[in-house]
Amino acid sequence: MPVWQWLLDAAGVLLGFVLLYGLGLVVRRRLLARNGGTFELSYRVRPGRAGRGWLLGLGRYSGEGLEWFRYFSLWPRPKRVLERSRLTFVGRRDPEGVEQMSLYPDHVVISCATPEGGVVELAMSPASLMGFQSWLEAGPPGTDWTRTTRPRTT
The missing domain is CATH 1.20.5 (Single alpha-helices involved in coiled-coils or other helix-helix interfaces)
Structure with a gap:
C-alpha cells in the first residue's frame, strides 16, 4: 500500500x-x-497571574448551588459547584488587558468570597449577572448575610 x-x-x-x-x-x-437554562460562565482557575487563567464554560443553577461545566469537556458532571450559602458577592469590573481577548466581548468580571477558597472570579454577561445576584439574594428565609462562618448548633 x-x-x-x-x-x-x-x-x-x-x-x-x-x-x-x-x-x-x-x-x-x-x-x-x-433540565434548566444554562448560560455562558467563565471561571478563573489561576487568579494569581494578572489577566490569565480563564476557562470558558457553562453555568447552571441547581437548587442551592451554581454548577460550572468546562465548555470543551465531555465530562457530564460539573467541574465546580458554588454553594449559595457560602458565597458572598464582592464586586464587579470590566475585563482588563489580556482578559479582553480571553473572555466573551460583553462579559463583566465579578468577584465573590467563599470562606474556604478565598476569592472566586467569574465572568458573565450583564443579563446573567442580574440573574446571579437575584439568585444569590433569594436565599432561604432566616439567612444571615453578614455572617462569615456557619453558626454553631447547641
Whole structure:
C-alpha cells in the first residue's frame, strides 16, 4: 500500500475523531440545558497571574448551588459547584488587558468570597449577572448575610 493511502486513511480517521468530539460536545450541551437554562460562565482557575487563567464554560443553577461545566469537556458532571450559602458577592469590573481577548466581548468580571477558597472570579454577561445576584439574594428565609462562618448548633 503506498504511503499516500496511509496518510489519507490517517487523515480520515483523525477527521472522524474530530467530528465525534464535536457531536459529543453538542449532545452534552443539549443534555445540560435540558433540565434548566444554562448560560455562558467563565471561571478563573489561576487568579494569581494578572489577566490569565480563564476557562470558558457553562453555568447552571441547581437548587442551592451554581454548577460550572468546562465548555470543551465531555465530562457530564460539573467541574465546580458554588454553594449559595457560602458565597458572598464582592464586586464587579470590566475585563482588563489580556482578559479582553480571553473572555466573551460583553462579559463583566465579578468577584465573590467563599470562606474556604478565598476569592472566586467569574465572568458573565450583564443579563446573567442580574440573574446571579437575584439568585444569590433569594436565599432561604432566616439567612444571615453578614455572617462569615456557619453558626454553631447547641
